[in-house]
Amino acid sequence: ILMRIxxxxxxxxxxxxxxxxxxQHGFAASVAGTxxxxxxxxxxxxxxVICDRRLPDGDGLDLVKELRAAGNHVPLLMLTALGLPKERVSGLEAGADDYLPKPFSLFELLARxxxxxxxxxGPAGLLLELGNVQLDTLHETVQVAxxxxxxxxxxxxxxxxxxxxAGQVVGKDVLEQALYGDTDEKSRTALEVAIHRLRKMLTSVNASVNVVTVRGIGYLLEDTAK
Structure with a gap:
């Protein structure tokens, strides 16, 4: 189960x-424009929740106040072009947990x-697991056995x-986009090299999963213990 943002x-x-x-970093994301x-x-x-201050039908702070008044304490990050200290203070006092002024780095937003x-x-559901392999999507740590x-x-x-x-084919284009985005690092062999390194690591630690190549389409992860 993925964490929902x-x-x-x-x-x-x-x-x-x-x-x-x-x-790309393992979350399920939904978008609202108003x-x-x-x-x-x-x-x-x-x-x-990641919430902008200025929205077409009102101030994001009003929503924050509504949520807190209703007893909803979901972690909430405010985004705003209003970067003055008094604006940040008003957001935090309204119930926001953190404040990120625009423009910002997407990596900083992710870290926050x-x-x-x-x-x-954090709720349960951060762990992805197959066979004896377990990945903590929040801390990005991997355990085998x-x-x-x-x-x-x-x-x-x-x-x-x-x-x-797991058990389904993931397209090459999906994996390349996740690894390289729209950068120039993509090449015909870049993904294959990364897959090779992953396979080598899984084999070296006796993981009970295997990355299977589906020629011309992509890759899938199978549980070899079954």
């Missing part, structure tokens, strides 16, 4: 970048979301995407 942002391009970043859409979505549980989840204790193993960042990203769809 609600992104409340009316700038479509920015909302798309945030959503993509969250998904307070009305957010209120509808918030009838469902979320593990964290993870920090909020850690401080809140109960022992922590060291993986590079790209191998962790690959393993996370394969575990999320």
């Amino acid at each position: 609600l992104v409340i942002e009316d700038e479509r391009a920015l909302a798309g970048f945030i959503e993509q970043t969250l998904r 307070l009305a859409e957010a209120r509808t979505l918030l009838t469902q549980p979320f593990d964290a 979301v993870k920090a909020l989840l850690r401080r809140s204790g 109960g022992k922590t193993v060291a993986l590079g960042k790209r191998e962790v990203v690959l393993l996370r995407h394969l575990l999320q769809r």
Whole structure:
């Protein structure tokens, strides 16, 4: 089960970048462009909320106050172009847990979301597991048969995407996008090299899973113990 993050942002391009970043790092993301859409979505549980201040139908702070008044203490990160200290203070006093002024780095936003989840204790459901392999998506740590193993960042990203769809084929384009985004690092062999490193690591620690190549389509992770 993936952690669910609600992104409340009316700038479509920015909302798309945030959503993509969250998904690439193992979260399930939903986007609302207005307070009305957010209120509808918030009838469902979320593990964290990212909310802009200035929205077409009101101030994001009003939603924060509503949530807190209703006893909803979901971790909440405010985004705003209003970067003055008094604006940040007003947001925190209204019940926001953190404040990030625009413009910001998507990596900083991701780090702040993870920090909020850690401080809140984080719900169950952060672990992806197949066979004797377990990946903590929040802390990005991997264990095999109960022992922590060291993986590079790209191998962790690959393993996370394969575990999320264990037993199903994950397309090459999906994995390449997760690893390299729109950078120039992509090549015909880059993904194959990363897959090779992941396979080598899994074999070296006697993992009971295997990365299977589905020629011309992608890869899938299978439990070899079954």
